[in-house]
Amino acid sequence: MVKSSPIYPFRKPPEPGVPQQIADGVYWLRMPLPFRLDHINLWLLEESDGWTIVDTGLATEDTTELWLKLSSIVSAKKPVKRLIATHMHPDHIGLAAWLCRHSGAEFWMSRSEYMHCRILLADSNREAPEEAISFYRAAGFNDEQLRYYRAKFGSFGSMVRGMPASYHRLQHGDSFIIGGRRWQLVMGEGHSPEHACLHCPELDLFIAGDQLLPTISSNVSVWPMEPAGNPLQAWIDSCHGLKALLPEKTLVLPSHGLPFTGAQPRLQALIDGHERDLDRVVQHCDEPKRVIDLFPLLFKAPIGNSMLVLATGESYAHLHYLMARGKIAMQTDNTGVNWYQRA
Template identity: 45%
Template sequence: MSLQYPFADLPSSGQRFKVADGVYWLRFPLPFALDHINLWLLEDTGGWTVVDTGLGIRPSQSIWKGVLAEQLDGKPLTRVIVTHYHPDHLGLAGWLEQETGAQVWISRGEWVLANDICDSPERDTIERIRTFLGRHGLGGDDLDKVAGKGNGFRRVVQPLPANPCFLAAGDALTINGQRWAVHVGCGHSPEHLCLYREEDHLLISGDQVLPTISSNLNVRASDPDMDPVTDFVNSLEALRDNLPDDTLVLPAHGLPFRGLRERVDALVHHHEEQLDRVQAACLQHPQSAFDMLPVLFNRKLDVQQLMFAMGESIAHLNCLMLQGRVARREVDGVWRFSA
């Protein structure tokens, strides 16, 4: 089936909007080009569960204070589920834990990575970024600006939750007497949680499946040879093959939609095309990841987008290298890839 969008209206910031029995949509602004995040309020016996939290900044705290006071029918927030470690999802988990006493749930892999990043000293973070991206061809003012952002992650996720509970693939939660199965995706992050209510075919997909864009697939300096493209595609195909096509997908960005299989097929095809483009460019002459930016992105990139774009470029080159479609060698301190 083609993508269908059952809800034409957007909820106002901090105002809940019902999308299914006991499931409500919250939309919080973000100060980026991707200007919003969707949170999902789930009514439970004696309280509420929320999936994801928003960015750890004061404007989001202010919106949350209004939600807690006005949108929960006088019942407490008892549980916070974090789909993955990125700051717009994890950012206010610790603050909500402190404000409400809610129990935070996350996957172990996301929790470990969040702590590793927060524990990295500023100077070490900057040097690691400079070395890693410099070796992939980023230089000059661009490298100075990207590395100069330092450990921005730490500034928008603290305090981290004190004592979270962990969820893994195959687990299930009972919320308001209904079973939500846990599916775990990889590629965009290590162990991205998705929740599926089989009773009415409802999937809270986080960033794993988005309706109009593909989630960023980033290679981290701490794991320079990782292959998030293959991990992401495999995770998408598992969702496609195990969930019905009429599933109502509730994504972290964009509009809720139906047409899961068509969307997964489009995302898989997109990354196949990107791999083919990169390989074709590497047939002409050896290329660095920086050289691949205009091949993969046909727009001007700001500093934050440049950092993500470099990670995505390295991800596609790593995937091609592991498939045996390109080879890598170091030339004057920069990795060059040839088909």
Template identity: 40%
Template sequence: MSLNYPFTEIPAAAELSEVAPGVFWLRMPLPFQLDHINLWLLRDGDGWTIVDTGFPADEVQLAWKAILARLDGPVKRLIVTHFHPDHLGLASWLMAETGAELWMTSGEFLTAHAVWQEVGGHGARFMVEQFRRHGLDGEHLARFEKRGSGYRKAVPALPEYYRRVKAGDSLMIDCHTWQTIIGYGHAPEHMSLYCAELGVLISGDMLLPRISTNISVFAATPDADALRWYLDSLDVLAREIPQQTLVLPSHGLPFTGVQARVGALHAHHEERLHALENSCEHAPQSAAGLLDVLFGRALDTHQTMFAMGEAIAHLNYLEQAGRLSRSIDADGVIRYSRLQHRPAAH
């Protein structure tokens, strides 16, 4: 099985492309190597529902102003899939512009506030200590200390109230039922939306057509098995979403072929896990010492942050699966070694 891309013409800035009845695709720029995000505008009776906001930048706000001026009814609600800046960054501004109410999961809303305030194990000082324990050198650590928290810079303001969405909730949007599916590993309680009547899944960052979303372990939950959570979440999508469903991802092109993509992502991560396992064969290795194995290219400070989180996620997975053992050396650095005799499977 392979993926099919039914829409290859990307909408221009401030333009809408209808990909299903009452479902419109917007694309906004991002100031990163991943240079775009897909947003979604849903017809909602005499008004509209927005899914995700885009990154807070002048050109994005101008594009939104042009779109909002053309709408033939009010924006009734703003649904945000998760707390990352390209999804939540303009929520406060859009709420002020439209009067719409914010809908999110509690895990994402509260994590956004913890990261913004740098409390509860979230923030630069906690991340620096986490990366030190995983072997990152002093030069890189100094860059992170100097950089501080990028989240508050990327999210200028956060909403103070919201409508809570829970796993399995049904949202009625324009007489269609959209089921909420909560996924784990990329963010605490990432929300995807599935409409069986329309045959559409708004997957957010959980299922992307060409890249694997970042899976990181955060300082607040140092032993989290985030990669396993992510792969288990993918398996839920593969079981529950029909093959012909149109998947609307946050990055890349809309596609069909959920099961094929889930299988490819499993294979990709297993290949990376085997590479890490082999690299720990002859001597204990730290997460920082294994970045080249996972990524094989030079990384800037921003990329190193994601790379370290992802390396730790893969190593936690291997340790908790009984494929690596963990030790702490005299300098307090966590290192991993391959187990020569794995525990018997049960």
């Protein structure tokens, strides 16, 4: 098995809201998050006539204040030309609409991410649909857990201060010039529908978003909107694609953790980790199991209500991957609960 051995050229992260140069025309910016994962890395790309921002941080007062202080420095002599969003999770696009209004920047994002985000924002004013309740009941949720889900449904909008009304579409294989250098679009899948990564071969840099992280594995989940989805297949395929693309010495700029080199062993470690989990799931399902019965197998810590939906989505993802390969079969009982057993 190939072991992960990232090398970290920059051991000390910048202070929140204070840019740190890491390459010619490329700056590392860190913003706080009010979670156990307490930060997100953003990136500033400098041009002779303006700036490009990659991702925004969460829609909180702290992050807004940091951006206000930063904008007085960054845009004092030249404007923000574009804001690129890697994907639609709130810590990446929470302030997208506000930043575009404040700076006049054009908003760039992939179509699937943009549309998905608009749908989730629309859900912020709805009650949880019965299809979603059935999805989690099928996983084995009890009545108290379903009540918790109903109460939390639509919270996406509380972390996102709207979305720009229009966008410039990003597609896999696109390329554009920033700061006199060509950046290429590489799309990943699994963690989100159409995750945009940016590769600059001239600088040997790869802005990875959440598609490649140095110390944690990104959540890969099945959601009620696409209840039969197989995102883990897409995730593993994306990891293999990045392995074929990225040279060993490429500096990876992740959204969480420290910039690192060693993409290939790290990607192999992520693939191997999921393969081990998949093998454990198959072995565990000699007798019928529900989705929630897999939690002790896939997660080190006990799963409380705050992590319940993410853990359920990831457990579904492993089961759907195995079902697609004929290794697991499913039956639904007369109460609507799914039971999974080794085929």
